[in-house]
Structure formats: C-alpha cells, structure tokens
Amino acid sequence: MRTEKQFISKEYVGRLNASPFFIVVDYTGLKVGPVTELRKRLHKAGAEIHVVKNSIFKLAAKEAGVPDIGSLAGQLAVVTGQKDVSSAAKIIKTFSSEFEKPKIKFGFLNNQRLEQKDILSLADLPSIEVLRGKLLGVFQAPASNLVALLNTPASQLARVLQARVEKGE
Numbered sequence: 001m002r003t004e005k006q007f008i009s010k011e012y013v014g015r016l017n018a019s020p021f022f023i024v025v026d027y028t029g030l031k032v033g034p035v036t037e038l039r040k041r042l043h044k045a046g047a048e049i050h051v052v053k054n055s056i057f058k059l060a061a062k063e064a065g066v067p068d069i070g071s072l073a074g075q076l077a078v079v080t081g082q083k084d085v086s087s088a089a090k091i092i093k094t095f096s097s098e099f100e101k102p103k104i105k106f107g108f109l110n111n112q113r114l115e116q117k118d119i120l121s122l123a124d125l126p127s128i129e130v131l132r133g134k135l136l137g138v139f140q141a142p143a144s145n146l147v148a149l150l151n152t153p154a155s156q157l158a159r160v161l162q163a164r165v166e167k168g169e
Contacts (some may be wrong), residue, residue, distance in 0.1 A: 012064075086127070
C-alpha cells in the first residue's frame with residue numbers, strides 16, 4: 001500500500017477508535033452544498049462526516065477491531081462522533097427526508113452492528129437531555145408525594161386551629 005493510503009488508513013483507524021459509534025451512508029448524487037450543510041448540522045451535534053474510499057475504510061475497520069463489515073459498494077461516507085448516536089442518526093434521517101440523500105447503509109455501536117432499521121429506530125428516540133429530564137421526573141415524583149403526604153396532617157391541623165381562631169374560641 002502506498003504511504004498516502006497508509007496515512008489515510010491510520011487516520012480512519014484513529015477516528016473509529018475515538019468514536020463509540022459510526023454510521024456508513026451512501027451519498028451518491030449529493031452535491032457539495034448539501035454535504036456542507038450536513039457537515040454543519042452534524043458538527044452542532046458533536047459528530048462529523050468523512051468521505052472514504054471503500055477499500056481503505058475496510059482495512060481501517062479491520063485494523064480498528066471492528067467485526068467483518070461485509071462488502072462495500074457505492075460512494076460511501078462515514079459519520080463518527082463523541083456524543084450520543086441517536087442525535088447523529090436523527091440529523092441524518094432528517095437530512096435524508098429533506099434531500100432524499102444520503103441513504104443509511106449500516107453502522108456500529110460499541111462493536112455491535114446496527115442495520116438501517118436499527119439506526120432509524122435510534123433516530124426516533126428522544127434526545128439525551130429529554131431522557132434525563134424524564135428520568136429526573138420519575139425520581140422526583142415519589143419524593144414529592146412523600147412531602148405532600150407528610151404535610152397533609154400538619155396543614156389540616158393548622159386549618160382547624162385557624163377556623164377556631166376565626167370563630168372566636
């Protein structure tokens with residue numbers, strides 16, 4: 001392999017090792033302007049997209065310890081990121097619905113293969129912030145109920161005493 005290809009392969013290995021996930025998309029027919037827009041959207045979510053040569057990416061994936069990714073065909077790009085996979089998948093899904101491209105092929109999350117339907121399911125999940133808020137609400141509900149339960153007898157007693165004071169007793 002030429003030294004340029006070895007350097008590019010090492011770069012891809014570094015990206016794959018640094019990211020807990022990657023999503024492979026077919027960007028055939030997507031022009032430069034929309035690709036730039038997709039890059040901007042992914043950057044806001046802590047992800048990035050890189051066009052890859054299939055043979056070099058296959059070698060890089062093997063070197064990074066990714067299980068067999070199968071055959072690769074078409075013009076492929078790889079989305080990687082440091083944050084959650086669902087936000088990147090959501091951006092790709094939204095972008096695909098707007099521009100009809102790129103097409104999601106497959107992905108990996110912690111060395112577990114995700115098919116297109118799995119990635120689309122991840123895209124339908126709420127964001128991590130929304131999930132944290134819901135979880136916090138679940139944790140706070142019993143505490144709120146306990147406080148209300150403990151305050152009820154005292155507040156009832158206070159209302160009875162106030163009523164007696166108002167009656168003049």
